[in-house]
Amino acid sequence: MSDKKEYPEVIDIKSADDMPPMPVSLGSMRTNKTASWRSIRPVIIEEKCKLCMICWKYCPEPAIVPTCPPTIDYDYCKGCGICIEECPFDAIVSEKEGK
Amino acid sequence: MKKVLTGNFAAAYGAAAARVKIIPAYPITPQTTIVEIMSEIVADGLLDADFVKVESEHSALAACIGAQATGARTFTATSAQGLALMHEMLHWAARDRLPIVLANVNRAMAPGWSIWADVTDSIAQRDTGWMQMYCENNQEVFDTILMSYKIGENEDVLLPTLVNLDAFFLSHTSQIVDMYEQKKIDKFLPPYRPKLKLDVNDPRAFGALTSPEHYYEFSYKMQIAHQRAKEVIREVGKEFSETFGREYGLTENYRCDDAEIILVSYGTIAGTTKDAIDRMRDKGISVGLLKIRYFRPFPEKEVCQILGRAEKVGVIDRAVSFGHEGPFFSEIKASMYGSNVPLYGFITGLGGRDVSISNIESMVSHMQDNEPSNLIWIGVKK
Numbered sequence: 001m002s003d004k005k006e007y008p009e010v011i012d013i014k015s016a017d018d019m020p021p022m023p024v025s026l027g028s029m030r031t032n033k034t035a036s037w038r039s040i041r042p043v044i045i046e047e048k049c050k051l052c053m054i055c056w057k058y059c060p061e062p063a064i065v066p067t068c069p070p071t072i073d074y075d076y077c078k079g080c081g082i083c084i085e086e087c088p089f090d091a092i093v094s095e096k097e098g099k
Numbered sequence: 100m101k102k103v104l105t106g107n108f109a110a111a112y113g114a115a116a117a118r119v120k121i122i123p124a125y126p127i128t129p130q131t132t133i134v135e136i137m138s139e140i141v142a143d144g145l146l147d148a149d150f151v152k153v154e155s156e157h158s159a160l161a162a163c164i165g166a167q168a169t170g171a172r173t174f175t176a177t178s179a180q181g182l183a184l185m186h187e188m189l190h191w192a193a194r195d196r197l198p199i200v201l202a203n204v205n206r207a208m209a210p211g212w213s214i215w216a217d218v219t220d221s222i223a224q225r226d227t228g229w230m231q232m233y234c235e236n237n238q239e240v241f242d243t244i245l246m247s248y249k250i251g252e253n254e255d256v257l258l259p260t261l262v263n264l265d266a267f268f269l270s271h272t273s274q275i276v277d278m279y280e281q282k283k284i285d286k287f288l289p290p291y292r293p294k295l296k297l298d299v300n301d302p303r304a305f306g307a308l309t310s311p312e313h314y315y316e317f318s319y320k321m322q323i324a325h326q327r328a329k330e331v332i333r334e335v336g337k338e339f340s341e342t343f344g345r346e347y348g349l350t351e352n353y354r355c356d357d358a359e360i361i362l363v364s365y366g367t368i369a370g371t372t373k374d375a376i377d378r379m380r381d382k383g384i385s386v387g388l389l390k391i392r393y394f395r396p397f398p399e400k401e402v403c404q405i406l407g408r409a410e411k412v413g414v415i416d417r418a419v420s421f422g423h424e425g426p427f428f429s430e431i432k433a434s435m436y437g438s439n440v441p442l443y444g445f446i447t448g449l450g451g452r453d454v455s456i457s458n459i460e461s462m463v464s465h466m467q468d469n470e471p472s473n474l475i476w477i478g479v480k481k
Contacts, residue, residue, distance in 0.1 A: 023305070
């Protein structure tokens with residue numbers, strides 16, 4: 001039996017009573033965003049991108065979405081900067097988060 | 100149906116009577132026969148369950164966690180170094196609120212390499228969030244395993260339980276155990292049906308990343324669950340008594356009501372202490388026993404009620420918290436804060452050293468003749 005509706009899909013917690021007993025995602029992991037501590041934001045410059053997808057291969061999360069051109073999923077990107085370092089065409093630049 | 104069983108057989112038959120579904124286990128002396136019996140019961144088709152052979156105790160508990168998260172009732176058993184290897188997963192099981200039951204045959208930590216009784220292994224797991232209980236005899240082992248599932252699976256609790264039994268004194272010693280009718284057991288302990296579980300048709304992830312915004316509340320809820328568990332332990336103990344005729348609580352009083360001196364102990368030492376008390380009562384010494392069944396949640400209320408009216412209290416520990424004192428003594432002392440009852444902390448029986456009736460009598464005569472002290476070694480060769 002599913003009790004999915006017992007707790008909200010996106011957790012907006014006012015009190016401990018609203019929470020399930022254990023850290024469980026309600027729905028898939030998609031509802032559990034994990035990028036809150038990112039201090040730098042990688043940004044893809046589309047004109048410079050040659051679609052080599054090296055950034056996608058190197059991203060440890062993986063937060064690079066293999067679209068054409070690639071995009072970054074900022075809900076999960078921790079801002080490690082590996083994509084910026086590995087891009088052979090300097091097509092990804094670092095911006096300070098919260099600017 | 101009554102049978103003559105060792106503590107290990109009582110643990111295995113208790114788990115089988117609870118109709119566990121998954122048994123991931125790894126052998127270690129003196130627990131090995133629990134694993135052996137469970138594998139035989141499953142292989143003989145006497146229990147509808149899967150026995151999972153794993154490569155270590157860490158993996159055994161990890162497999163329990165995975166299985167329990169899907170809604171299966173699980174059981175495993177271990178001792179000493181094996182429990183220590185499970186340490187990381189003990190935290191995981193408790194914080195994921197999975198009511199797994201683990202039979203731990205209390206064995207001394209190495210080195211020196213020892214297979215004999217000592218509770219340091221389980222005491223070292225104090226803050227993992229598991230409920231911890233200590234058995235005096237094999238009947239209590241069987242009964243406690245049944246009750247632990249019912250207590251742990253209560254929606255207000257959802258916590259795993261470490262059921263502790265002393266190495267050899269229980270694990271390899273035969274006693275009469277009443278195993279009850281399976282029909283009655285099934286009525287007492289219905290199938291495990293958790294509200295939140297792993298289900299491919301309703302995807303969830305357990306134990307996910309938890310930011311400082313939520314982690315604190317999860318810890319708070321664990322503490323609330325432990326506090327509620329005390330009430331649930333009392334209720335389930337009462338229901339057990341109505342069904343099977345044996346009553347259990349967080350503690351047990353033995354000839355405490357009019358006792359001037361009250362001893363506090365747990366596990367098999369509590370049984371020896373009862374005999375010592377009978378002998379001392381015959382000699383006119385007014386002495387009783389408060390047996391602590393649960394170390395976590397700790398029965399502070401019962402401790403204060405019973406011990407508050409004693410003239411002297413002696414705590415008998417089969418472990419020492421190095422650099423401090425006996426672990427149960429510390430809890431009793433903290434619970435008694437503000438009272439003027441003199442407290443004596445005894446250390447005895449480490450590494451399976453026999454604790455005799457005369458040892459217990461010597462503690463009482465020490466209490467009669469000496470000032471209170473937090474750390475008194477009984478029987479140490481000096």
